[in-house]
Amino acid sequence: MTNDAYYHRGPVTVCMPVSFFFDRVFKEIVGPIERPFRVLGVTYDHDRDEATVGYEHPPTGPRSSTWPEQVIGYAVDRTIVIEAIARTTRVYSRRINRATGQVMPVRDDWASELRHDFPAWFDLEFECYAGWADLIRAMAEWVHEIGVPPRFRFTQIKEKFAGLRAYSSGIGMSHDEIIRARGVIAACEVVSFGLCEKCGEPGKVRKTDRGWFYTACDRHV
Secondary structure, X not given: OOXXXXXXXXXXXXXXXXXXXXXXXXXXXXXXXXXXXXXXXXXXXXXXXXXXXXXXXXXXXEOOOOHHHHHHOOOOEHHHHXXXXXXXXXXHHOOEOOOOOOEOOOOOOHHHHHHHHOOOOOOOOEEOOHHHHHHHHHHHHHHHHHOOOOOOEEEEEEEEOOEEEEEEEOOOOXXXXXXXHHHHHHHHXXXXXXXXXXXXXXXXXXXXXXXXXXXXXXXXX
């Protein structure tokens, strides 16, 4: 269900799972809606076979101290976190069967596909489950978009204290390039605390009886 409090009524082409996904992750990661922020709608690109969330007036400034910030070590501006949610939603939408509206599971060879598409960046083993595949791809596509030197690479991708941690090497990068890339990576790390590590559906941080933290949807508790 879309939230009428901040969704603009207008002509859109959308599979319901897309708006549901964006809504749930947004509310888990960013928190209560603050006007004048609003989602304009979700449009479908037939050529690219993906849906894009349009929004305007995102809230700025760091979030209050929360579990994600405690884990990654510093607060991330909400503007870039919202963009990370929107970009992950776009990648997520590629798994939707257009005929049935069903969200297909992450492919078993997701890690191989990432290594194939970004061979210089992902010469490593992914130390996390498939649920964060869409998020990792969104992160890689975003970093590629902002532009980085050829020697940039990820050195480790893993789960730590319920969230994604993505470590990278920035040999030859200028200070501004490092700041931009790190901002993208940090925003995606924050978003991971709202995504089930097992399946990629909206989730939240949970704690086992033994004190271990993990992020999961209700189905994978």
